[in-house]
Amino acid sequence: DAKTTQPTSMDCAEGRAANLPCNHSTISGNEYVYWYRQIHSQGPQYIIHGLKNNETNEMASLIITEDRKSSTLILPHATLRDTAVYYCIVRDSSYKLIFGSGTRLLVRP
Amino acid sequence: ETGVTQSPTHLIKTRGQQVTLRCSSQSGHNTVSWYQQALGQGPQFIFQYYREEENGRGNFPPRFSGLQFPNYSSELNVNALELDDSALYLCASSSALAGASTDTQYFGPGTRLTVL
Numbered sequence: 001d002a003k004t005t006q007p008t009s010m011d012c013a014e015g016r017a018a019n020l021p022c023n024h025s026t027i028s029g030n031e032y033v034y035w036y037r038q039i040h041s042q043g044p045q046y047i048i049h050g051l052k053n054n055e056t057n058e059m060a061s062l063i064i065t066e067d068r069k070s071s072t073l074i075l076p077h078a079t080l081r082d083t084a085v086y087y088c089i090v091r092d093s094s095y096k097l098i099f100g101s102g103t104r105l106l107v108r109p
Numbered sequence: 110e111t112g113v114t115q116s117p118t119h120l121i122k123t124r125g126q127q128v129t130l131r132c133s134s135q136s137g138h139n140t141v142s143w144y145q146q147a148l149g150q151g152p153q154f155i156f157q158y159y160r161e162e163e164n165g166r167g168n169f170p171p172r173f174s175g176l177q178f179p180n181y182s183s184e185l186n187v188n189a190l191e192l193d194d195s196a197l198y199l200c201a202s203s204s205a206l207a208g209a210s211t212d213t214q215y216f217g218p219g220t221r222l223t224v225l
Contacts, residue, residue, distance in 0.1 A: 043216035043217050043219050046215055094165065095140075095157045096157065097144075097152070099144075101151055
């Protein structure tokens, strides 16, 4: 089973920041937090991952709380093309990704 | 750099038939994982191949099998197709040693299989 809890859906206005929360209260010390997104009928797209520290790349920022029990994915300036299902995944040392139901983000014009 | 590619894009089969789906890994990647995504659900892990051997398997019956070739491309074979096998089949490739938690998996566009 997925080790994360995410809201079913969210929306934000185009041009504003989208903040997607994820709870992972049972995360272990060596487990990473990964974020993927899936635009309708396409393969999941890797966004970002982190262990303890906050991370930023050209797509997004990942903020992980100090106790590591939750995290937030931030899309700084959401566009209509960011409308997608966003998956937060806690990755242990195994080979597989365990996807939950994700958050359906709708970016409004 | 070429990304992960999959073929065919779409496929229609009937119950009881067999199907083979193909995946070419991203340049420099040596590990391939397969996932099944039913409509409205998140992807579910089927199995992973590393060095031409199955490295791990999810909760799927033996009629789901695979191969990895020396060039790291891979096939997913499904025998005795059932209606519930209708899904998007996703392939993901990665480059680290199998089992490493930091080997980021990059997905292909998927193959949409419909079983009638």
